[in-house]
Amino acid sequence: MKSLKAQHHILADAYAQIGIIEHGMSDDLVLPLFREKLRQSGLYPLKPTEITIFQVNIGKMCNQTCKHCHVDAGPDRKEIMTRETMQQCLAVLEENEQLKTVDITGGAPEMNPEFRWFIAEIAKLNRHIIVRCNLTIILANRKYHDLPRFYKQHRIEVVSSLPFYTQDRTDRQRGNGVFEDSIKALQLLNEVGYGKAGTGLVLNLAYNPAGAFLPPSQAALESEYKEVLEQRFGIVFNNLLAITNLPISRYLDYLLISGNYESYMEKLVNAYNPIAAENVMCRNTISVGWDGYLYDCDFNQMLELQVDCSGKHIREFDAGALAKREIITGQHCYGCTAGSGSSCGGAIAENGPKR
C-alpha cells in the first residue's frame, strides 16, 4: 500500500483535510464547534499547563503502511530529521530542565540513521525517554535485531502498538503478518527484561480501534490483553494505553470511503467529556516535527498547524512564549475528548492520566 502522498491523494494536503474536518462532506452534518464545547467547559481559549513532555517526530519513514496512520507514514516517505535539527533539540533540552520526558515517535523512529546517536545524547541529559516502537521493525532487518538490548541499555520506556490481541484485527489494520511479527518482537523484549516485575524496564502497549468506533474501557481491555497474551504467548507488559483514532489522514480516508465519517464524528461529539478536555495532552506537551517546526501535538503537526506564538522553530525555541500561547484547536480535537479521552499516554479521564 502506498502512502496518501505517494498516491497524490487530496487528503495528503493538510488544507484539504482541515476543510473536510471543519466543514464536513455535506451540508446535512452540522456539529457543534469544538471551541464552543471548550467555552462551555470554561477552557476556551485552551492554554498550556506546564510543558513537561518534549515529543519529537524524527521522521515519516516506516516499514509499515497502517490503514489508520495519522502520519501517513510508510516506506515511500523520505522525510526524516537531520542530525543538525536533533542537535537543536538537544540544546533546547539542555536549557529547559522542565522538559522531563522526551517522547520519540515517527514513522518508525528507528529507521532514522541518527536514531541511536540521538537517544544516546538525550540519555546523557538524564531525561525519561519514551520510544514509540511499532514492534515489527525489530525483525525487519538484521541491523535492528539488537534494538531490545539498545533500549535496555538506555532504560527507555517502550510504547508499542498492538491494536488487538488477536491476529485478524491487528493484521486488518496494520498489514498481513504484523501480528505474528509483533508477538515475536514482544517476546524478544520480554527476554531482555521488558515488562517484567522488578526490572524497571517499562513496556506499554497501545490499543487503537480497528474500525469506526471508540476504545472500550482501558482498564477492562488491559486485563483482557494481559490474560490472553500471557496464556497464549507467555508475554507480559506493564500498561495498556487505549488511544482513540483521530479523524485525520489515512483514518479520515477510511472513514470517508467506508461511509462512516458522519456517524463517527457524531459519536465523538456526543461522547465529549469535559474532564478529558481538561487533561488533553497538548496542555503539557510540545511536539517537534521532522523539520524542526513546533506544534501543539502530533495531530496538529500532521495538519501543519504550527504553534500560535513567536518561535515556531526549534532553533528559536521560546519556553515563555510557548507557555503563554493559545493552543490551536479544531473539530479533530473531539478525538482526544471523547469518552475516557485519549492521549499518547492513553485514556485521560478513566483512571487519571498515565503520567
Place this chain on the structure above:
Amino acid sequence: MSEHYYNKKDLAKFSKVADFQKNLGDKFFDYYGEVFKDSELTAREKALIALAVSHAVQCPYCIDAYSSDAFEKGWSEAQMMEAVHVACAIRGGASLVHGVQMMEKVKEIAM
C-alpha cells in the same frame, strides 16, 4: 411520525420515552445502566448476551446497538455469529420441544 415503523435515527431518541412518563422512564434507564456495568459478569460478557437476546427478540435497534457494542468490546465476528446461533437454537428448540406435546396429544387420540 415517519413513513416507516422502524427508523434508524429513532435509536438515538430512546431516552426520550421518559418525556411521557418521567418517573418510570428514569427508573428504567437507571436500572438499564446498572445492568450493563461490570459486576459478576463483565460488561464485555453482557454485551455478547445482549447481542444474542437482541436477535431472539428480533429488535433492530438492539441489534444495531449491540452489534457495535460487542464488536467494540473485542468480540470477533465468529464469536458474535455463534452467539446469534445460540439465540437461534433456543428459539428453534422452543418450537421443537412443543413437538413432544403434539406427539402426546396424537398418541392420546390415535387408535
